[in-house]
Amino acid sequence: xxxxxxxxxxxxxxxxxxxxxxxxxxxxxxxxxxxxxxxxxxxxxxxxxxxxxxxxxxxxxxxxxxxxxxxxxxxxxxxxxxxxxxxxxxxxxxxxxxxxxxxxxxxxxxxxxxxxxxxxxxxxxxxxxxxxxxxxxxxxxxxxxxxxxxxxxxxxxxxxxxxxxxxxxxxxxxxxxxxxxxxxxxxxxxxxxxxxxxxxx
Numbered sequence: 175x176x177x178x179x180x181x182x183x184x185x186x187x188x189x190x191x192x193x194x195x196x197x198x199x200x201x202x203x204x205x206x207x208x209x210x211x212x213x214x215x216x217x218x219x220x221x222x223x224x225x226x227x228x229x230x231x232x233x234x235x236x237x238x239x240x241x242x243x244x245x246x247x248x249x250x251x252x253x254x255x256x257x258x259x260x261x262x263x264x265x266x267x268x269x270x271x272x273x274x275x276x277x278x279x280x281x282x283x284x285x286x287x288x289x290x291x292x293x294x295x296x297x298x299x300x301x302x303x304x305x306x307x308x309x310x311x312x313x314x315x316x317x318x319x320x321x322x323x324x325x326x327x328x329x330x331x332x333x334x335x336x337x338x339x340x341x342x343x344x345x346x347x348x349x350x351x352x353x354x355x356x357x358x359x360x361x362x363x364x365x366x367x368x369x370x371x372x373x374x375x
Contacts, residue, residue, distance in 0.1 A: 180265075181261055181265045182265075184245065184263070184269070185274075187240065188265060188268060188270045189280075190269075191234075191270070191281065192229065194206070196233065197218060197230075200223060202218070202221045203221060205218050208221070213280060215231035230285075234270065235292075236289060238292075239293040241262040241265070242260070243293050246293075253295065254334070255338075260294060260343040263290035263293060264290070266290065267347050282320070282351065282355060283347070288302070288303065290344075290347065291344070302327040302330060303323075305319075305322060309322045309323070315367055315369055317367060321352055321359065324347075324348035324352050327344055327347070
């Protein structure tokens with residue numbers, strides 16, 4: 175399978191929005207129509223269904239991991255050694271951000287990016303999650319944790335693998351993930367971002 179077809183297949187896989195699929199299966203409102211309007215696990219949680227939020231999180235992460243794993247299985251190359259596997263992960267991530275099946279209105283990509291990192295290397299995923307967890311534990315803001323963990327993911331990839339295609343693809347994902355959080359960044363700077371566990375007013 176040519177590299178272009180691998181990229182297209184991964185993009186189509188990433189375009190499956192589990193927030194929308196799970197919400198439809200569980201007869202919940204479309205997550206794009208309430209809360210933040212973001213089709214992701216955090217917004218699905220606002221529907222009141224923890225099970226739907228967990229299923230969304232698992233599905234979005236799994237598709238990122240699966241894209242990398244299938245490309246690695248087909249090519250026989252480790253993600254850090256070739257181009258196809260990290261490219262597949264990036265395309266799955268882009269599919270989540272701009273899903274062709276849902277009028278290109280996607281989520282922020284945190285769960286899918288996490289799945290891609292785990293598919294590339296479990297230690298890379300663990301290190302990035304540790305940076306995310308440390309920020310969330312201290313500041314109690316999941317958005318800030320994601321924003322900080324993104325560049326750390328790029329740094330950890332460079333540290334583990336040096337200047338290779340996998341490092342470039344993770345850096346691109348990190349930049350896009352931060353850009354998708356531009357509204358959160360604005361609220362953080364204004365001191366308006368809601369903290370985990372804070373009462374709603």
